[in-house]
Amino acid sequence: MSSEVHFFDLGKWRNVLEGIDGLLKTTVGSDIGLGDRVAIKVHFGERGNYTYIRPVFVRRVVDFVKGRGGLPFVTDTTTLYPEGFRTTVKDELETARYNGFSEEGLGCPVVIADEPDGYGGLEFRVDGAAEDCRVKTTKVAKHIVEADAVIVLSHVKGHLLSGMGGAIKHLGMGCTTKDSKREQHAAHGLLFNYEKCKGCGECVEACKFSALEMQGERPARDEEKCMYCNTCMFTCDNKAITLYEDGKDRFQEALAHAAAGAVKALSGRPVIYLNFILDVTPLCDCAAPAGRLITQNVGILASRDPVAIDRASLDLVDKAAIMPGWEATPPDILGKINRTRSTIHIEAAERLGIGRSAYTIFEGNGE
Ligand code: SF4
Ligand code: SF4
Structure with missing residues (x-):
């Protein structure tokens, strides 16, 4: 058995906004309808980062949801680290606006999902949690849990601890509250x-x-x-x-556990994942700067399976044309650059039952 992953290939000179429409039509089906409150989860990018997903792409997703009669809102959570400009709800809203994510530009409200203080969330048990993993529950940001449907827009790039950051990272870290983020980081020790x-x-x-x-x-x-x-x-x-010597491995296990808790929190509702393999940097969108581009832009993927879409993203990054100056070779270029194996969290997520790494890719105009 394999999961479906739909691919809009940027190398084929087609209109990217129409590509997003096509991917959404295929993966959403008839699951979003009149009056549904739809959380569109993005990463607003740290102040000084410029490689986060472009607001115009998010706007297109908003328009799609509105076209179905849904009530979209664009959302992100506050950060654990205090030295950036997204630690409090007020700072995060200001940074969102600074980086181009405003109600006026997006055509829908911008909401901080873990308001009022970064701890606003609901706790869910992680089924099948490993005994040696400290993450047994996940506290998922309340505005995400309360939505009727969720569309997770993930920027595929490197991450210092998880190697690659994609949909699983976005679920485990991006959709959770500060205390849940802390638990995941505590796994890598100090x-x-x-x-x-x-x-x-x-x-x-x-x-x-x-x-x-x-x-x-x-x-x-x-x-x-x-x-x-x-x-x-x-x-x-x-x-x-x-960190502990095996700190990155432990972190990735914890991340996958948190992602499994988030998937449980959203069960019974449509959750659609879009991965943007564009502006692939060695570090994540919390970093400013996040580093020089590693590959040429590849395209956009869509799936209902967070494991399959991340596995496919990892493979497509490995197949992409590498920019001059980078020496890492496949497999797992992003993991090697960050001195870890990205597959640790992908495999752990599969073990926890939130998806399959076997995928079938469908290429086309997103449809
Ligand atoms: S660990 Fe020691 S050397 Fe490093 S910053 Fe702290 S006091 Fe200074
Ligand atoms: S001691 Fe803990 S809270 Fe303080 S800077 Fe280090 S990691 Fe952060």
Whole structure:
């Protein structure tokens, strides 16, 4: 058995907006109708990032939903890390507008899904959770859970911890509240190597959660207060703060578990995934900058299966023409660039039963 993945190939010189229409017609079928509240989940991009999904593509999805008589809203959640411009609902709305996601431009409301404070959500148990994974439940942002249908628009790009970021990443991290994001990051752990530590105290100053304090010449971390935002790790020039050796593997397992909880939260309603393999950067849309482009633009995929669409995206990135300056070779270019294997979270998601990595690709004008 394989899942259907529909592909709009940008290399074939067809109109991309019509391609989005075609992909939606094929995958939505008759499942969105009059009066349905439809959450269109996007990543608004961090301030200074410019490779997030273009607002014009999101507008086209909004128009499609309105054409069906639905009531769309475009939505994202706040971030765990505090140093960007999307940490609070107010900041996230301002950044959305700054990056081109406004009600006026999109033709529908822009809503922060985990309002009022980044913790607004409903908790769902992860069925079949592995004993050694700390994520047993997922708290899914309330405006996403309460929608009648969800369309998840994911930018396919690299990610420091998961290798590739696509639909699974968007479900597990992008659709959840701050406490759920914390649980996933806590899985990668945080270690202080006191042999490398020079006792400068910069990590303590950088921690916005007061989770670090100097004890003598060493920083000590309060696990209860720590949000695993990793700001301290990026601050330390001496590389004295690291993840567990297998931290990225553990993170990906946790991510897949959180995604499984999100899928459960949305069960019984249509969930459509569109993956945009455009502007493929080594880092995610939370990064500013996210790095130079890795491949030529490929196209857009649509599916009802988050595992299949991510597996197909990974394969298409591997087949794409690589930009000069990059040396990674297939398989899993994005994983290699980020020193991990992207397949860890894809395989874990499949094990948890939220999709199949076997797919059949249908090429055409999205239809
Ligand atoms: S920033 Fe690094 S070197 Fe400085 S105190 Fe923190 S861990 Fe030690
Ligand atoms: S200790 Fe480090 S990871 Fe934990 S909250 Fe502070 S800065 Fe973030």
